[in-house]
Amino acid sequence: MLRTRSAIRPLQPADREAALEVCARDIASNVFVASRILEGVLETQPQSLLAHRSGRELDSLLWANANVVPVETTSLSRGEFVDRLRRGRRRCASILGPRDQVEPMWSLVEPLWGDAREIRGSQPLCVTSTPPSTLGVPLDPRVRRARVEEADLVLPAAEHMFTHEIGYPPYTGSSRAYLGSIAAMIRRGHTYIATDTAPDGSERVIFKTDIGSAALGCVQVQGVWLAPDLRGRGYAVPLIAAAVEQIMCDVGQLVTLYVNDFNTAARAAYRRVGFVEAGEFMTVLL
Numbered sequence: 001m002l003r004t005r006s007a008i009r010p011l012q013p014a015d016r017e018a019a020l021e022v023c024a025r026d027i028a029s030n031v032f033v034a035s036r037i038l039e040g041v042l043e044t045q046p047q048s049l050l051a052h053r054s055g056r057e058l059d060s061l062l063w064a065n066a067n068v069v070p071v072e073t074t075s076l077s078r079g080e081f082v083d084r085l086r087r088g089r090r091r092c093a094s095i096l097g098p099r100d101q102v103e104p105m106w107s108l109v110e111p112l113w114g115d116a117r118e119i120r121g122s123q124p125l126c127v128t129s130t131p132p133s134t135l136g137v138p139l140d141p142r143v144r145r146a147r148v149e150e151a152d153l154v155l156p157a158a159e160h161m162f163t164h165e166i167g168y169p170p171y172t173g174s175s176r177a178y179l180g181s182i183a184a185m186i187r188r189g190h191t192y193i194a195t196d197t198a199p200d201g202s203e204r205v206i207f208k209t210d211i212g213s214a215a216l217g218c219v220q221v222q223g224v225w226l227a228p229d230l231r232g233r234g235y236a237v238p239l240i241a242a243a244v245e246q247i248m249c250d251v252g253q254l255v256t257l258y259v260n261d262f263n264t265a266a267r268a269a270y271r272r273v274g275f276v277e278a279g280e281f282m283t284v285l286l
Helices: 013-024 027-038 075-088 099-113 148-166 176-187 236-250 264-273
Strands: 008-010 049-054 057-064 067-071 094-098 118-128 191-197 203-215 218-226 254-258 276-285
Touching: 008 075, 013 027, 013 049, 013 057, 027 049, 027 057, 027 067, 027 118, 027 203, 027 218, 027 254, 027 276, 049 075, 057 075, 067 075, 067 099, 075 099, 094 099, 099 118, 099 276, 118 264, 148 176, 148 191, 148 203, 148 218, 176 191, 191 236, 203 236, 218 236, 236 254, 236 264
Parallel strands: 067 094, 218 254
Antiparallel strands: 008 049, 049 057, 057 067, 094 276, 118 254, 118 276, 191 203, 203 218
């Protein structure tokens, strides 16, 4: 039997610009993968990013590491990517990205990988390029970039956010590795916090957010967190607005995030800051 050559190949360093062009078709949706490319993943983890070609042209991508993230896939390329996944890997931690790509991809791999732990089927993708201050939104002056020596201070907020969002703690036993990842994020200038004084006189983080990805003038923020005792009291909007304003000045003008559709309080806060819902993500947690 004649075997046709697969259109799926690991991306090579020579493909860098072509891959970024694919991401740029919808940078708000694809900034995660674009950021990994710019960080050098094609040299350091060449098997993590797969490419599909139509003839000689690169037309879609798949991030296939701990998570699976499709980029500009079509029904044809999704089928071929899934064939590659079936042959080459066990279950990942999640599949996430634009719903119109994740949903059909999940239907293809579910028979092999089994039931999902949770499916977040509708996560509005929110974007803004307007500084909140120009909309008359107040900015909380306490928001700033975290300092490297503050990793221990940030740890409780990061741990609480992760556990609440994902459904299990970010580490078991020692916090050393997780603390190291927090410190690395801070060193890159990608963690923004606000602090105040706790009732016992100690300093505590009351607000935190991180830059998860940044590429081609677009920034995706993640891990937006407010101390539980301050929620519902009008703090969220000025804190988020101050972080967005600083991120626009420091890193990129287009700021994006995605949020669970059932989180009505967060969606309302983002709208007040200036975000508009411009797409829909989906996350399958495995």
